Amino acid sequence: MSQEFRATVIAHAKVAVDRAGRASTEAATQQYLVLPFIQVLGYDALDPDEVVPEAHASFSDKFKNRVDYAIYQGGAPVIAIECKKVGALSEANRGELKGYFNAVATVKLGILTDGLVFQLFTDTGLENMMDDEPFAVINLAEVAEERLGGTELDALLRIRKGVFNPADVGSDARRKIYLGAYIEILDRALAEPDERFVRTLLDMANMEGRRTTRMIEEHTPIIRDAAQTLLDRKILARVGFAERTDLVRVPEGAVADTPAVAAVAPEPAAGGGVVTTQTELRVLDYVRTRLPFLIAGDEELFTRLKNVTSVDHKTVFCVYYKQERKGRLFNFWEGRSPTQYRFEFPMTEGPVYVDTDNLGDIDAHLTAIYRKRVEEMG
Template identity: 30%
Template sequence: MDFIDQLRILASRIANTRSVIQTEEATKNAMIMPLIQILGYNVFDPLEVTPELVADVGTKKGEKVDYAILKDGKPIILFECKKAGGDLSINHAGQLFRYFHVTEARFGVLTNGLVYRFFTDLEQPNKMDEKPFFEFNILDFKERDVEELKKFAKAAFDLETILTTANELKYTRAIQTRLNEWMVSPSEDFVRLVSSELLGSKRFTPAIRDQFTLITRRAFEQLLGEKINERLKGAMAPESISLQEPAPAIQQLKAELDAAAPSVDPQIVTSSEELEGFHIVRAIVRGLVPTKRVVMRDAQSYCAILLDDNNRKPICRLRFNNREKLRLGLFNEKKDEEVVSLESPDDIYNFAAQIQSALKSYLPQAEG
């Protein structure tokens, strides 16, 4: 079973049981130890995974860290665990800080079983940074997150490789956070920067600031929507295009796609969650039909996932417009819709059987 499939199974189990996991010990047993096991380390071998590793730290005697992963008898990764959903602020990482300083481990992980924050010493040697360079959410991860997590697996672990990318990851994450803040609420300095060439010699008055703040936010939203729709159009194309093809061929295909594409309602913006959900549905039914037959048609109230772009052949509906409450519409043999709640798009895998059943109902007996 692939690494990502093991993570999805664990995520599904955690989503179904998290409400009954109330203590730190239960969190370790049900959430954290299984993830360490998925990384390839034997949690039952104390020479590989040592629980409550003890060492004297300065005047503090008998200090313990929850788990230490060992290689050649020396710690390489330290885990500080909190109960499921517990606070992961840096103020709750005291033991991890102290242990990082006195062991040879170069990585510390602060986790509550749902979120894993990875730290190292980029700022000052042998002193753990206050900000993580990588964060993994077991209930909300993307393929690029899985690729980064896989670097910590026993079979792939290489100290220099991880450290080489850690600095880039840290700053990439910081820039993404800042860009996201500017998308929601552009700072005055940022608005002044992007509007300076447009305003020319005009003075940046409070009225102009307010006007261009709204324009900047709207521009961000439209740009993001256009990029998502471009990706979506590419995903729906019958065949991928080789980068080695001559430019005229690419331009011709683009023209054909643009001509065939229906006009897009400017009020309809395909979100990243909807796009992720669409690809999950495609993955679920991949063994039944070619994925190019599975098409998404976005509307203001929901995203319809259809077979052969036919409204009479709904596979499911992504009702993701309220991002605080994601819902999935499932269809029975009478095409009646049942709506279920999701914690994240990844929860769609929990309803694979119903989704496959809906699609099979449209197939000839020999094809299904």
Template identity: 30%
Template sequence: MIDNIFKERVLAHSQHVLKVGQFCSTEETTKQALILPFLDILGFAPYDPTKVKAEYSADFQGSKNSERVDYALFCHDVPVMFIEAKSYSENLTNHSPQLSRYFNATPEVAVAAITNGREWLFFTDLNEKNLMDKTPFLKINFENFDETKITQLCKFCYDKFQPEALRMLAEESIYLTAFTKIITSSLKEVDIEFIRYVAGRSNVGRQLNQRFLESIQPIVKQAVEKTVSAMVVYGLSSKNESVVEETDEIEVIDETAPIIDPENNKIVTTYTERLLFDYVKMILGDDVNIIAKDTESYFSLLFNGKSNRWILRYYDNKQRPSIVVPIELTDEHKKEITRAKLELSGNQIIIDRPENILRISGLIQDSLEYCQNNDNFRRGIL
């Protein structure tokens, strides 16, 4: 179970990186402003030399060169993790060979990380003992933070640090990547072996020869498409534990059906609202973290899941569905709305069909930029 205080501190640190990262123009500033505060959250007090040692010697025995890693983290007087620090603006891709030299020279170290304060790449030695793997087993990006990774970060805390548990975490991560790749490939290609597996598990009562398997390939493809589509629709409601209940007959799922919140039946996410979410994602791109949140009164799209940073609110009124945005509509915005042949009623833009949101993509982009600007959310401005 994740400690709530730890979770809150990690989320606060993510906001801190977004707020001050752009001002970290040097490696030293990055260390002081972004890296050391995160080590403190993990329980490695930066100014306790029994836990954190800067410029730690990481030479191979007998080496004449003075190889020093930026930080070595200690548990019970044993180095357990090396950290190579770079400035906020640096790309981390080209620096892992340097980190691997430090790691390979110190067998007792279980994990190594390289960071520029906004990104953290974690490595271990799964492929060959005491030789750092070429690819990281965990990536953390505090500028586009994935809250689901807090559980993994918790394993790096000083009071929970166990090398074997981290190696197991690394193995699970690699297995997950490999399995995901194979499953994705199988679902896309629907090859004969996949068809054989599905037909065999389905007890179709036929001999599974090549001719029969090829004949049912289109049917299996159709079944895959329906299943994936249903999982996507139901995935919008994170509280749903299953897509289709086991019954004697196959249950046909209506993709356009509304989704009712199991904890509040007054909150109903309509198909129109889900389409609107998809269209906004098309406008802003997949790299922007947008979370859909429905309430009894309106459906909102939140930047980074923050309730005060809503990109738009949609009111699914049957007669006059509309959206509002958090920014004041300028003359240029009003011209864009007029050119899009959409109606403006006060501060509400009438959106009678969800695809009409594509006509005012410039306004939606401006709304996102407003939400991304931390200055708009400082105390005293709102």
């Protein structure tokens, strides 16, 4: 279901980006971009009991609070949407949304948008007081390029009609905020361990010796390497390579050849007489060990890696997803050019050929075609 919804959001994003140049007013932005997005979330923009335009809430006759749209659930507004013209979004625009959000106790989600960027707000600090900062931001310009992260997709999944629960949105947002903060701290600490972090690990590991400057300096790079090794092992374990101690995460631009050992031997083509070479095995092994790192963080893509396999024909070595023809990722030939490797990727705009001596040169095409196949075939 999430893959189907992801495809729907991406399709909408591509249309929205195309229309954005013609949405020259706030009204046009609402008509061409915002209302279609509301419909993507499953709400009926033509139902006056579900989507109410120009929704009002007032503390008094003098101070009126309104938003461009309010989405109702059970007869009460639960989502408030404030719209601005494409490209005119700024922090100064949050006032009207915040005024309505704070005035209506049933509203638990505020959305500020210019039709392309959607900022999602809730009340993680004080109840019924909208936060100053969004807990999620969806940029349709990025989504149109099929860059829809797991966090953003999860946020959209949770605000769809039939799924959105006003009582849970605050706790979900708090969890995302805390999670993001901890990830940022851990990423920084593990990439460049500071003295405090190193001292903590030395104590937790019961390392003997006085915590001198020399000891701290000695252990800092070791801790950094340990963190990288741990991350590599966890990623590899999820795709069936837990016992492969020879595999390491390869820095971008410095890809090394992996040993010519495949987790599962390629299927021979019908008719026999086909011998899979060490180079072909190396290519398959590279795909199976490199893809987990290229898609790290995308749970949907992770769970489908088991469907990547290969078949060896007399004239070509094919790596595919689920089905050889429909799900082809690439064709590979050995010794067909001055370089060691020759690949053909069946991209939408036509076949893309890569001739190289460095397997790392296929990373971008490999990631793109794998994402495309999962989106097409589930």
